[in-house]
Amino acid sequence: MEVTGMDDDIGGSGYSLEQLSTYLDRGRTPRVAAIESNAEAQAILASMQRMRNLSRELVEKDARAPISESWYDGIMREVAREIRAGRDIPLRRPVDGTELSVTEGALYELIRAVGDEVPGVLVGRVRLAQPEAYGPLQVRMSISVQYGRRIAEVVEAAREAVASAVQRHGELRVGDVDVTVEEVHQDEEG
């Protein structure tokens, strides 16, 4: 596998999104240390695996509108963009020469995973902002809702799940969680 150019590079691993996809296809063998030791590349691989599992589950359910390839590709491009957002967000104020932080990319990964765990929800796009240092985080996310679900209930569940998951970490606080329903997907129950 050739090492990619810096423009396509995921997290300084030297590998592009497409190359990571190929690596996953090969069962992650032979092992590439530059990928396995890189947090961003690992987050991308985890997201790819989760999306593939979701796609497989929908196909196995004889879904009439499973996740399309373009939807999958769009999500993976979003994931790559999010994970490259590598700003450090303090988990608390520094004390005695010790600084604790979480990367934006890690929070994006958490928010996306927590959102996808809400029944009937597939997360599309996530945006994160912290207008003031140590201030509350503002979350915006778009989702696809399973056909037949009560949208208001699903949105509220996603909002609560994200706020609860983020606020578990240090002094992080969440302000608004704006959720936009941009798609509806079906399965055999829909």
Added chain:
Amino acid sequence: MMETDAALTGLLVDSAAAQTAGVEEVYAARPLATRLLGGLAGAPEVRSHLQHRADGVDVTVSIGVSGEGDSAEVAQRVADSVRAAAGGTRVEHVHVRVSRLVRRP
């Protein structure tokens, strides 16, 4: 500090971080160019980033932890472990960066 001492300190720091309760993985905290140069020189792979100063060392560690608990508590334990593991080397500053919050299915 001799190069071998520096590499040894780095390996001790990596090991201490990896063995801290709650840490799932230790990732490369050094820039890619630095890692490549280190690899060319045949130095053992150190994932943490150590910047040596006249009177001590600044350490940056990149970790993945479970997204279920409080990552700040895990990161604080890592910082404490790193300071203890550095032995005779004075650690001026420790930055523990949580680079992944992993949710298990």
